[in-house]
Amino acid sequence: MPELPEVETTRRGVAPHLEGASITAVAVREPRLRWPVSPELAQMATGQRVHTVSRRAKYLIVHLERGAFMIHLGMSGSLRILPVDAALQKHDHIDWVLDSGQLLRYRDPRRFGSVFWLPDLSHPLLDSLGPEPLSEAFSAKYLYEASRGKQRSIKGLIMDAKIVVGVGNIYANEALYRSGIRPTVLAGKISLSRYLRLVDAIKAVLAKAIDAGGTSLRDFLREDGTPGYFRHELKVYGREGEPCDACGSRLKGLKITGRATVYCAACQR
């Protein structure tokens, strides 16, 4: 479910309910996530007031008076704000009970997500991350320079979190289509002017998806948090074999570094 736009939408959705509230209890029903949940999470967070909720890459960081906890939603994770007496459903693994009468509930069927306790706001997983895609640090010049000499596909490059964070499989496919670049092209051979178009496309598609998430996922605080919000905007992802919007030729599919890749052989070169 979550790519960066959905993580950011989640942050915006839960932050107003969390900030200023105190955590009265933490229930970890299933600690076996991607990494085991440390008992410290419950011990240290209980009794503390939430300061702010921030995001780095696809990690949400809930800052407390002392320390913080960090959540990654993996492939199937979600966070909801619910009344304290809300019925438990399958895969509801962690609750943070608030003094407001609400709770923050983490659910993750596939358990590819993770929740960490951060005593000092640092974590090894945060150490080697590239710039945020929507920041000024992520520019055509930056990507051009980072790509010189690289013998790897452009799709592999932009999905590498050491280069730039938050570009998942859907938006990598979409941004490459919109900038007319074939996903298999070697990153080291792409010109600065083409990188200009690519970076613009990445920023535009992510920003647009965040807006879409903000409108159609606004009710994700309720019981059903159905996504699918950006689906009608997708030009290539999930459309292998269908006609290209621009030229009508059949969209091609292949795997790049194990991930489903779709492109138009006529429009993307």
Add this chain to the structure above:
DNA sequence: ATCGGGACCTGCTTGC
């Protein structure tokens, strides 16, 4: 340096 594959999981869709 880069890539492929396996790992971690469940659930939904597809095909026989």
Add this chain to the structure above:
DNA sequence: TGCAAGCAGGTCCCGA
């Protein structure tokens, strides 16, 4: 209708 295979929005780690 049932069942198995295949696939999924992430990302880390290993071996080649």
